[in-house]
Amino acid sequence: MSDTYIIGAGIIKFGRHPDRTPFQLAAEASLLALDDAGLMIRDIDAIYAGSTFNSASMVAQRMLHLIGQTGAACVNVSNACAAGATAVRQAVLAVKSGEYDIVLAVGAEKNPKGLMGGPLAEGPPPEGLFGSHAPPSIFAEAGIVHAARYGTTIEQFAQVTVKNHHHGTLNPKAAYQLETPMEDVLASEMISWPLTKLMCSPNVDGAAAVIVVSEKKARELGLSRAVRIRGSALVSDPYEPRSPDMFDPNSVTRLAVGKAYAMAGLGPEDLDLVELHDCFATAELLHYENLGLCADGEAGRLIDSGDTELGGRIPVNVSGGLLAKGHPIGATGVANIVEIVEHLRGEAGARQVAGAKIGLAHVLGFAGVAACGVHILEKAG
Incomplete structure (x- = not known):
């Protein structure tokens, strides 16, 4: 084909x-x-x-x-x-x-x-039985698992918001275009520990x-x-030996990106920029590892290094990401691809990633069972 x-x-x-x-x-x-x-x-x-x-x-x-x-x-x-x-x-x-x-x-x-999600359509409600089915709680739990395993700090999670809000100031299509210092992120309303309001993507x-x-x-x-379009993959959640209501955002992303890399004949070392699904600040750090941008356990150090900022080794979410650009559910997956296209054409304006030739767009959706799409794009010629 x-x-x-x-x-x-x-x-x-x-x-x-x-x-x-x-x-x-x-x-x-x-x-x-x-x-x-x-x-x-x-x-x-x-x-x-x-x-x-x-x-x-x-x-x-x-x-x-x-x-x-x-x-x-x-x-x-x-x-x-x-x-x-x-x-x-x-x-x-x-x-x-x-x-x-x-x-x-x-x-x-x-x-x-208001808050996305809600009780399941069938069976007993997960609230109180499996923790919480609400998206902030799911990604808070996933972040805490990472913190317990690797020592990731709340400040490292919050730095994702600081970075992406800065990128958002450079994007005229972003819903929020304002600098957000660390102290403001940490002081905002607590939604589901460690996620404050400013660590959650706006509807x-x-x-x-x-x-x-x-x-x-x-x-x-x-x-x-x-x-x-070098690679295009779409997968659903593989089976995990745990309750389906304790959602794992990692395995489905690793499955999708593995297929996309194989189709493209490329690896994470070939990428010049990434637009990933930062629905919550914890999610971005998890996906650094899921997409192979760093080794497992290294996501906190990667955000600290500045490598994922505009001008860094592998800029991530220079659009402002979902945290600053906003998250219109059905549009997000296309928007991430549009952002990559603009950079590969050299048409991204003040947020342009210099010399970008290959970019990856990632999006993750779930409603009990997840769907994950990954596209790898290359500048023609």
């Missing part, structure tokens, strides 16, 4: 959009991606739309109602926080199959307010889109701004 390329990318400013529908958000991001590629909606063969809270509303079709009903095949996918990455993955497979030459993948979400609305094309079409349209 031939390679696939991204030739168009678009993202709207994340934040609250109370007067707009998710279909309007999806339409804006899609038009930005189409304009970026120099294409029209009539050029698109198929559309894959990722959303979680809005997925039952036929996002792809209702978006087309706003920008042009062309008869393109429309598929709507829901996969928790991995919904957007799933849409991109399906676009890649659709193009690789040979059935389509030009496919649009879009992620869009209008997040509800926002947003949308992002990419245009995926075949190698033949990419060459026809020009490779000067094209980005090659």
